[in-house]
Amino acid sequence: MESARWRSPEVAFWLLAAGCILLFPNRYLILTEIAWLALFALSLDLILGYAGIVSLGHAAFFGFGGYCAGLLALHGIIKEPVLALLVAGLAAMLLGFVTSFLVMRGSDLTRLMVTLGIALLLRELANKFSGLTGGSDGLQGIEMQPILGLFSFDIFGKVGFIYCLVVLFILFLLARRIVNSPFGLSVRAIRNNPLRASAIGIPVNRRLIAIYTLAAFYAGVAGALSTQTTALASLDGFAFERSADLMLVVIIGGTGYLYGGLIGAVIFKLLQELFSTITPQYWQFWIGAVLVVIVLIGRERLHRWVMFVPRLIASKFSRGGAA
Structure with missing residues (x-):
């Protein structure tokens, strides 16, 4: 399938992401935030961009997975980070499966309210059971074990960034495979026209529940x-x-x-840091102003600017290979 083939800008994009390990040794903390935010955005794009499910409460799964990982480490139930990561993802996946039956009911407006309600409900439950979750203070005293028993988290955040980047890349590969599979094509058909998809034999509800559950895992x-x-x-x-x-x-x-969430995470975090430095109290105002500018000038033009560096790197590699 043509859309499933790797292109040179994509390869250059990931080479540039890996190169950040050496290019920005003093910026590992924000790079780590960009990496997990990109994965979080990728999860929303799976249901919004591919399935057409609008959600204002996607943070429910993010927070649930975060608390699961924190509790597993805090109480010494699972000390290995990678295994705890999988367990936390599966727990969020189970939550997504259970709540998907509520989300599938009604129109887009109903889904907005249901997803928002689920997130608010989980927040209040976490606040109520403060003996387990720490309440408004959060979980305190979490100590992370070395990754795979080999790589300890350092104060500079280098190991954490590499860890997040590897997880992001692996799950991106999985998502890329899924969206270009017959399952992914059927989900896009549902987004374009649910009635037509149902008429040709696509099980609409089961497909939407499956992609929603997968997004909850991510x-x-x-x-x-x-x-x-x-x-x-x-x-x-x-x-x-x-x-x-x-x-x-x-x-x-x-x-x-799939690259929309990744590019958006980079732009958002860089703008947030820039505007927070200039005007700490009003950085959200400037983010909104930038969003208006994006609408005016067109997202495609902005993406051409963002992807200029990866394309330049790809052209350099192709010239080198030809030489």
Whole structure:
């Protein structure tokens, strides 16, 4: 399939991402945030861009996965980070499967309210059972074990960034394979016209439940990565602002293609850091202004600017190979 083939800008994109390990040795902390935010945005794009499911409460799975990873480490149940990451992702996946039956009912407006309600409900439950979750103070005293028993998290964040980047790349490969499979094509057919998809024999509800459950797994893994790299899990993981920021990331990057969430995460975090440095109290105002500018100038033009460096690197490699 043509869309499943790797192109030179894609290869250059990931080479540039890996090159950040050497290019920005003093920026590992923000690079780590970009990595898990990109995975979080990828999870939302799976349901919004490919399945057409609008969600304002996607932070429910992010926060749930984060708390699962934190509790597993805090109580010594699973000390190995990779195994704890998988367990946290599967727990969020189970939550996504259970709640998917509620989300599938009704129209887009109903789905907006249901997803938002689920996130708010989980936040209040986490706050109520403060003896387990730490309440408004969050989980305290989380100590992470070395990854695979070999790589210890360092204070500079280098190991954490490499860890997040590897997980992001592996799950990106999986998502890429899925969206280009017959299953992914059927999900896109449902997004374009559910009635037509049902008429040709596609099980609409089962496909939507499956992609929603998969997206919950991705969001749970992103939340677990955030907890493991910061040694902190708090109620902010369930907050509406988390879901709103995620929606901005996906809008900035674009929906319906996997790199949209990745590009949006890079742009959003860089703009957030820039505006927070200039005006710490009003950085959200400037983010909104940038969003308006994107609408005016067109996202395609912005993407050409963002992808200029990977394309330049790809051209350099092709010239070198030809020589």
